[in-house]
Amino acid sequence: MQKFYLKLFALIIILNLTGCGYNKFQSLDEDAKASWSEVLNQYQRRADLVPNLVNVVKGYAEHEKSVLTQVADARSRVGSLQVTTDVINDPEAFAKFQAAQSQLTGALSRLLAVSENYPNLKADQGFRDLQAQLEGTENRITVARNRYIQTIKDYNVSVRSFPENLTAMMFGYKTKPSFTVDNEKTISVAPTVNFGDMK
Numbered sequence: 094m095q096k097f098y099l100k101l102f103a104l105i106i107i108l109n110l111t112g113c114g115y116n117k118f119q120s121l122d123e124d125a126k127a128s129w130s131e132v133l134n135q136y137q138r139r140a141d142l143v144p145n146l147v148n149v150v151k152g153y154a155e156h157e158k159s160v161l162t163q164v165a166d167a168r169s170r171v172g173s174l175q176v177t178t179d180v181i182n183d184p185e186a187f188a189k190f191q192a193a194q195s196q197l198t199g200a201l202s203r204l205l206a207v208s209e210n211y212p213n214l215k216a217d218q219g220f221r222d223l224q225a226q227l228e229g230t231e232n233r234i235t236v237a238r239n240r241y242i243q244t245i246k247d248y249n250v251s252v253r254s255f256p257e258n259l260t261a262m263m264f265g266y267k268t269k270p271s272f273t274v275d276n277e278k279t280i281s282v283a284p285t286v287n288f289g290d291m292k
Contacts, residue, residue, distance in 0.1 A: 114257035121248040126178040128241040135234040153214035167200040187270040
């Protein structure tokens with residue numbers, strides 16, 4: 094009789110483990126790593142375009158050294174980060190990564206704005222090709238980030254939902270950081286439109 098109860102107890106434990114969410118966390122964790130890898134892939138693609146873009150601009154706008162230096166420095170900071178899929182488990186490292194990428198985005202925006210002052214640069218086929226590649230890469234980054242955000246949302250909901258949160262606590266699964274909007278305070282303020290300035 095005791096063997097029967099032991100077998101029944103083992104069966105109950107096995108059935109409970111299949112419904113506890115452990116396997117779901119394995120799947121969600123792998124999805125998070127895969128979507129993060131795609132984000133890194135697209136950011137790397139952008140970083141690889143930067144030296145070529147800087148060299149083309151340098152040929153036409155040599156005296157724009159401060160902007161060129163900002164782009165080179167921002168790319169250097171991005172390149173110096175040792176980023177792996179483990180970053181998604183470390184909110185501090187994730188924030189550093191996001192800050193470095195934001196600096197590079199800003200520097201590239203300034204570089205492209207400078208190009209408006211140089212008609213010959215804007216007409217250069219190499220520059221236009223690089224600009225098109227950069228725009229395409231920015232779109233890919235947006236898509237990859239959106240996929241990552243959705244994947245992390247699903248993961249974090251599971252970590253916080255009962256009864257899966259018990260499994261998460263037992264096996265050390267914690268919420269993972271997601272991307273945030275830069276300058277959240279700025280975007281919450283409605284823009285001012287002054288029709289008096291329009292001609």
